[in-house]
Amino acid sequence: MFIAMGLMFLGIAVGLLLRGRPLAAKLARCVTPAIMLLLFALGISVGGNTTLMANLPKLGGAAVVLTVSAIAGSIACVLCIRRFFRQPPEPDALTTPPDTGGQTGAPSSSSRVSRASRASHASQEDSQA
Structure with a gap:
């Protein structure tokens, strides 16, 4: 085993030394x-x-049993994962359009409060009228 590993590392070293030379291209066709x-x-x-x-x-029978077991385990994992993660959550940017009021990026909490207060004022004015 050590001889095989040593030959592999020797080949790597020779490959590094021959990189970019025409002999390396000829040897690559022999692989x-x-x-x-x-x-x-x-x-x-x-x-x-x-x-x-x-x-x-x-x-061969052992190989078939291992293969079928691996496939069955993969299918079982997929079914468990799909049970708990049915639909990916949608980002907030896709569910509600941002009302930035000229701002870029996500609306701040203060703009959310001002929108809520404007909506409550509008509903109070409508009820008084």
Whole structure:
């Protein structure tokens, strides 16, 4: 394991040194075929292992159970979240149009009070008339 990690870090260091050079571009084209060759060699190794091939149905069954459990857990979490958060709250700016009275931004508390007092004065004048 240490050899594999050491080779990876060595490759990173060489890549940093070769960055921007034409050799790096040529080596980059070799990466995909090299990965394909490694996967092919891994397949040969797995296919030749009799113990692994004998236990493949058991391993596949465990993989299916894990996959189905992960999907079921995700769906359960989504249903719980949707139950508690049905509709996102709307910002105040979208629910009521601001009456800034020439001001920019949200109305201050004093302008809210003055609007309320103007409304109460108007209703008192209408009731007296």
